[in-house]
Structure formats: structure tokens, C-alpha cells
Amino acid sequence: MEVPSSAPDETWRDDPWLGVHAANPEFRHDPYPFLARLRSYAPVHETPDGVFRLTRYDDVIRMLKEVPSGVRRRDGTVWGSLPEITGGPGQFVLRLDPPDHTRIRKLMNQAFRPRAVERLRQRVRALVAELLDVVAERGEMDLIADLALPVPSTVICEMMGVPVADRVQFTRWTALATHLLAAAFLSAEQLEESIRAVQQLVAYFTELIAERRRRLGDDILSDLIRAEAEGDRLSEPELMAQSVGLLIAGFETTIGLIGNGMRAFVEHPEQWRLLRSRPDLVANAVEECLRFDGPIVVTMRVTREPTRFGDVVIPEDRPVMCFLAAANRDPEHFPDPDRFDITRPDIDHLAFGGGVHFCLGAHLARMEAQEAFAGMAARFTEIEPLCDEIVWGQSLFRVLGKYPVRLRQAV
Numbered sequence: 001m002e003v004p005s006s007a008p009d010e011t012w013r014d015d016p017w018l019g020v021h022a023a024n025p026e027f028r029h030d031p032y033p034f035l036a037r038l039r040s041y042a043p044v045h046e047t048p049d050g051v052f053r054l055t056r057y058d059d060v061i062r063m064l065k066e067v068p069s070g071v072r073r074r075d076g077t078v079w080g081s082l083p084e085i086t087g088g089p090g091q092f093v094l095r096l097d098p099p100d101h102t103r104i105r106k107l108m109n110q111a112f113r114p115r116a117v118e119r120l121r122q123r124v125r126a127l128v129a130e131l132l133d134v135v136a137e138r139g140e141m142d143l144i145a146d147l148a149l150p151v152p153s154t155v156i157c158e159m160m161g162v163p164v165a166d167r168v169q170f171t172r173w174t175a176l177a178t179h180l181l182a183a184a185f186l187s188a189e190q191l192e193e194s195i196r197a198v199q200q201l202v203a204y205f206t207e208l209i210a211e212r213r214r215r216l217g218d219d220i221l222s223d224l225i226r227a228e229a230e231g232d233r234l235s236e237p238e239l240m241a242q243s244v245g246l247l248i249a250g251f252e253t254t255i256g257l258i259g260n261g262m263r264a265f266v267e268h269p270e271q272w273r274l275l276r277s278r279p280d281l282v283a284n285a286v287e288e289c290l291r292f293d294g295p296i297v298v299t300m301r302v303t304r305e306p307t308r309f310g311d312v313v314i315p316e317d318r319p320v321m322c323f324l325a326a327a328n329r330d331p332e333h334f335p336d337p338d339r340f341d342i343t344r345p346d347i348d349h350l351a352f353g354g355g356v357h358f359c360l361g362a363h364l365a366r367m368e369a370q371e372a373f374a375g376m377a378a379r380f381t382e383i384e385p386l387c388d389e390i391v392w393g394q395s396l397f398r399v400l401g402k403y404p405v406r407l408r409q410a411v
């Protein structure tokens, strides 16, 4: 077996989790050596709590697209989640199986189609320009607070009809709420904090929905309220869960794409120079950023029948963790996978998952990141980090808390 040289020591062999665990701070900091080791040592791995973990590209894509699967177990529960909190993430579309999943996804699909998203491009370009005008004067910026956070959060608020001015209130709540997707790994204190965050989001939306019912508009929240008012298309708890869930999905992830992507450029200045000289590469660069260091490491499925992966048969009704971040660095699929290369051809990464739950916001996230990178590349010749230490944010996802840099402008 080939063990990556960056593997810290040999104690991992005695650890039934093989070092790949959300509570391991080294894993949080840099999951890729751990995932590479898991993929070569035990590519189909069963954890002490009976959950299987897949890390090879071919296995992950097969699990997502071909194997009969769902997201809920036969008894209706979602592995690792809590008993449902009304309006909490349990009833978000990502946590539902057909036919409920199909019905609700259809209701939200319209707003995220490529044509609808393209209509927002000019608005996003103007927003990026506005944000960069401010930082250009300073010659310094925090890539997270000054760009990666305000772009997606402003856009999702405008799309949903949520007042942008309220953003400061719910930014912390949405980050903390993401942890309920992996509630099984939380301490009692963290659990309480995350539940409180969801309750605050629910209280916020209860007021907003009541107000919007009186004055429906041309926004996603109004569309969902109309569907709920018709009776059989969306129940009230489902309306709440989609509202809270979309707000979280709409910006907790894209902060990570823009932030981790800009970090990759800062750490690979030759790729930044390349993007500046070849702006036509921006769409491919976004795909490489999603592959190289996407914001979501793992997504869950449950087997509907016994399924063989290599030498291992996963029994029926077992939770399966599909490690998107490991698939995206599988050397069998992506040559030289740890190299960040914005000219890489055919980047068929799995950062947005796959199958019926494939990310609804993929076009939107791509467009926002393209505009953010293009706007930065048009103005700044060099970007240098102002801090050696990497500071992670409060969310479960791979999202930086801050990333201060110095900027040198094109003359």
C-alpha cells in the first residue's frame, strides 16, 4: 500500500476512523493527505458506527448516479441528524427522497435554471466592481469579508426577497446551522448552539413570511408562499425548511468557492498571472477551484439493496459517505491531482454531488465565482497574504473565516 509522505505518523493504523474524522483538527486544516491515505488503504471503509465511506472517483460517482439509493433510511430517519426541529434542515429538499423530493425540487427549479442565472450576471458584475472600488483605495482587503461573503449573500438575499440589510444578523446563524448536517459529531455545547441558530433563523423567517404574505413579489420566497397557499404543493413546515435551507445553501457554500479559490491563486501566483493574461480561462479556472478545494467534502446516501464495491458488499439500508473531496483528487481519474492547474482539460469534478440531488445552485455559484475572479484579475496584478495562519470560519464546510491580503494594482 502506498502511504502519502505527508501522513503524520503511524498511529492512525490503530484508529478505527483512520484519522478521517470531522473532530480531527488536522483533517479540518488539510483533509487531502488523510483522504489519499484512506483511499489507498481502505477505499471502501466501514466505520465503528456501521457507516461506509467511499473515496475513489469511480465508486463515488457510481453511488451517486447508478446505485439504487436514497437519503433516508427505511425507518425514515436521516443518519447523523437530530430528531427534526420544525423548519430545521431535516425537511430541506436535500434531506428528502422521492416523491417529496421531486415535488419540492420542481417548485424551486425555475429560479436556478441557466437562463435565469445569466440574467443576473450584469448585476453580479456591478456588485463585484462596487466592492473592489472600495478595497482598491485601501491597497489591502480581507478576501472573505470584502468579497467572498458579500457577493453570494447579497445575491441570494435579492433572489429570495430577504432584506440584505439583515445579513449581519443571520450570517452567524447560517454558519452554525450547517453543523446540524453532522449532528452526530457535535459536543452537547456545539449542538445547543447550532439548534439555537436554527431557531433564530426560523423566528426570523416566521416574521418575514407573515409580512410577505401581505405583499407577494417577484422573488423565490413569494413563489414558495404561493405554492404553500395552493394547499397540496408545499406544507407550512416544508415552506420554512426550504426558506432557511436555501439561504444557508445559497451562501455558506459559495463563500468557500470564492475564498478557497482566491487562496489557491494567492498560493500559486503563476496561475494568477496566467488568468490575468488569459481571461478566457476564467470558467475553466472556476471548475479547477471546485475540484482542487471545493467547499463540501462529503455527501450522504443510503443503500436500497446490497451493493458490491470492489471486494466489499455494502448491505442494504446502510449510510454511505461519498467523499467528493477525495474523488476530486483521485489520481486514477485526475492526473497529478494535487497540482492546481487552471488549464487542466475535462474537469468532471464532483464538487456539486450528482444524481437527483445534484446541486440546484451550481449555475449560480459558477457565475458568481467567474465574476468575482474576473473582477479581481482585471485589477490586481499581485496578491500577497498578510497572515501566515489559516483561520477557518464557523461553518461545517471548508470556508475560511478571514484571509487578509495586500493588493498591487494594474496601472
Ligand code: HEM
Pocket (backbone or CB within 6 Å): 064, 093, 094, 095, 105, 156, 246, 249, 250, 251, 253, 254, 257, 294, 295, 296, 299, 300, 324, 351, 352, 353, 354, 355, 356, 357, 358, 359, 360, 361, 362, 364, 365
Ligand atoms: C460552490 C458552491 C456550492 C457547492 C460546492 C454546492 C454543493 C452542493 C452539494 C455537494 C450538494 C449535494 C449534492 C448531492 O448530494 O448529490 C448540494 C445540494 C444543493 N445545493 Fe448546492 N452547492 C453550492 C452552491 C449552492 C447555491 C448557490 C445554492 C442555491 C442558492 C445551492 C442549493 C442547493 C440545493 C437546493 C441543494 C439540494 C438539491 C437536492 O437535494 O435536490 N447550492 N450542493
